[in-house]
Amino acid sequence: MAVPVEKVKVLVLGDSGVGKSSLVHLICQGEAMGNSAWTIGCNVDVKLHDYREEGTPHEKTFCVELWDVGGSINHSLSHSVFFNSAHGLVLVHDLTNRKSQENLRRWLGEVLSRDAGKKYSGEPDYDEEVFSENQLPALVIGTKMDRIPDSNLEEVLSRSSSVAGQCRADFINLDCMQNKHLAAGTTNAVKLSRFFDKVIERRYYTQDSRGRLGSQERRRPPSMTRTFSPTFVQEKID
Numbered sequence: 405m406a407v408p409v410e411k412v413k414v415l416v417l418g419d420s421g422v423g424k425s426s427l428v429h430l431i432c433q434g435e436a437m438g439n440s441a442w443t444i445g446c447n448v449d450v451k452l453h454d455y456r457e458e459g460t461p462h463e464k465t466f467c468v469e470l471w472d473v474g475g476s477i478n479h480s481l482s483h484s485v486f487f488n489s490a491h492g493l494v495l496v497h498d499l500t501n502r503k504s505q506e507n508l509r510r511w512l513g514e515v516l517s518r519d520a521g522k523k524y525s526g527e528p529d530y531d532e533e534v535f536s537e538n539q540l541p542a543l544v545i546g547t548k549m550d551r552i553p554d555s556n557l558e559e560v561l562s563r564s565s566s567v568a569g570q571c572r573a574d575f576i577n578l579d580c581m582q583n584k585h586l587a588a589g590t591t592n593a594v595k596l597s598r599f600f601d602k603v604i605e606r607r608y609y610t611q612d613s614r615g616r617l618g619s620q621e622r623r624r625p626p627s628m629t630r631t632f633s634p635t636f637v638q639e640k641i642d
């Protein structure tokens with residue numbers, strides 16, 4: 405099958421160990437990842453997504469690149485190297501780790517300040533208004549649901565939903581070790597697919613005030629070059 409030319413870039417961000425690589429593997433390969441290692445730099449995996457243009461019977465396949473950025477704070481200064489020209493965000497937290505939920509605001513702040521051309525100060529400077537103006541589609545994913553005791557489940561899931569609310573995003577909670585949690589037809593799979601649709605719409609079908617399509621990309625041409633190695637991707641900053 406020919407690889408689709410049109411593609412979108414989605415950043416997958418969150419603290420080290422929350423399960424980003426496990427999640428990306430589940431999304432792209434449709435199976436649980438056997439054993440994982442810390443991600444150094446960034447890994448890119450690809451998911452082919454069938455997009456149906458609203459109100460038409462036309463379906464088109466897009467290439468969704470998932471940029472899985474290693475979450476280690478030891479490499480925090482280099483994270484933003486991977487942030488430019490992103491079309492969407494998957495924010496990942498570990499449901500058993502509150503700190504990883506609180507830190508999503510910091511990750512969001514980091515991306516938005518990079519987008520605005522500012523150097524990240526290290527402070528949690530995420531501003532909901534700036535984010536809503538920016539309109540970068542986001543999805544919040546809570547992992548390790550299998551580790552939550554039934555007695556705590558309700559409380560943990562409600563906290564997860566309010567974290568997503570703060571990020572103005574839809575959310576999914578799952579166990580990355582179980583492919584049934586993202587199986588076709590499940591609510592999780594539908595939410596993920598809707599999120600990819602949104603990212604594609606914003607990149608290719610959104611009109612600016614002058615009625616031009618895909619204006620977001622036109623403002624920021626894809627001038628990056630990429631070097632792939634098994635676990636590391638480098639991106640030249642404009």
Ligand SMILES: Nc1nc2c(ncn2[C@@H]2O[C@H](COP(=O)(O)OP(=O)(O)OP(=O)(O)O)[C@@H](O)[C@H]2O)c(=O)[nH]1
Binds near residue numbers: 418441444473474475
């Ligand atoms: N039980 C359980 N374990 C999980 C789940 N998701 C990830 N893990 C485990 O959590 C550990 C860390 O997962 P990774 O996917 O490597 O985490 P990461 O976010 O990519 O970490 P960095 O690359 O360091 O940023 C691994 O041992 C995974 O097997 C889950 O949903 N349930």
Ligand SMILES: [Mg+2]
Binds near residue numbers: 424442473
């Ligand atoms: Mg990783």
